[in-house]
Amino acid sequence: MGRRDLAAMITPLGRALIAAERPILHEHGLTMWGYVVLNALDGQPAGAQATLAAAIGADKTRIIPVLDELQRDGLIERQPDPDDRRARLVWITARGRRVREAAQADIQRNEERLLARLPPADRRAFIRALEVLSGDL
Amino acid sequence: MGRRDLAAMITPLGRALIAAERPILHEHGLTMWGYVVLNALDGQPAGAQATLAAAIGADKTRIIPVLDELQRDGLIERQPDPDDRRARLVWITARGRRVREAAQADIQRNEERLLARLPPADRRAFIRALEVLSGDL
């Protein structure tokens, strides 16, 4: 009898990680999609909403309520593109960066507790493998 | 700048694996849930539907159409439990076992192509880590 299917191991693990993230994000006043958007915007120059949607693999209609909320909370800003007034440029604010970093610190602290169950070498190899395999999806 | 979040790497990877499985399962006449059910039943003694649902983390109502279809295709059988006639015992048939094994062989063959991108040591460590981390979810 061989190994279990990768998907059968990875999918529940991903689900568990998401479930663990949810309350942490909530403490920082973020939704999952809000956090994804902040991660995509941080370190990037201002771009159009369509560009952002494509970058995170979401429908353009999907992110609109997310952007509305992030803007209301002062974590991002939006402004019509002077070169093409159909488009709206989006960028992260200083406050958005701080919130994103604080949330990520808490999330990764929690993930470290899970990773602690692995021997150090396996743990480093696991991260390396994930970086490779999730490289170009 | 540190590593990416585990969930941010694992979730898209899981999604990609599921997407790759779908057409393979279709060739074997299986749905994703049907395959999950066959995997849960194989090697197990006949049990009640509620037990099965709990084992795969699904709602008891969720699996009913799945069981109907698997039974129609002769991959499982159902019979009222003589000791508690409210319950219906479910078990996999010989044909169900053959279909499950054939599907899994194709699925894992495909997964191996993905894993081939990793150095052999990392690849073994990755599987080991997944087995550990997905152990008790």
Place this chain on the structure above:
DNA sequence: TATTGTTATACTCTATAACTATA
């Protein structure tokens, strides 16, 4: 009264279609 399996209903998430304003 509680539980198994079932069906019917409601809810959540996501994608598609339709609208506006610009190009």
Place this chain on the structure above:
DNA sequence: TATAGTTATAGAGTATAACAATA
């Protein structure tokens, strides 16, 4: 005519509520 953003609608997937049979 086509495209960016938006809104409204519809679809898929899932969970919740209600029911019949049995305990």
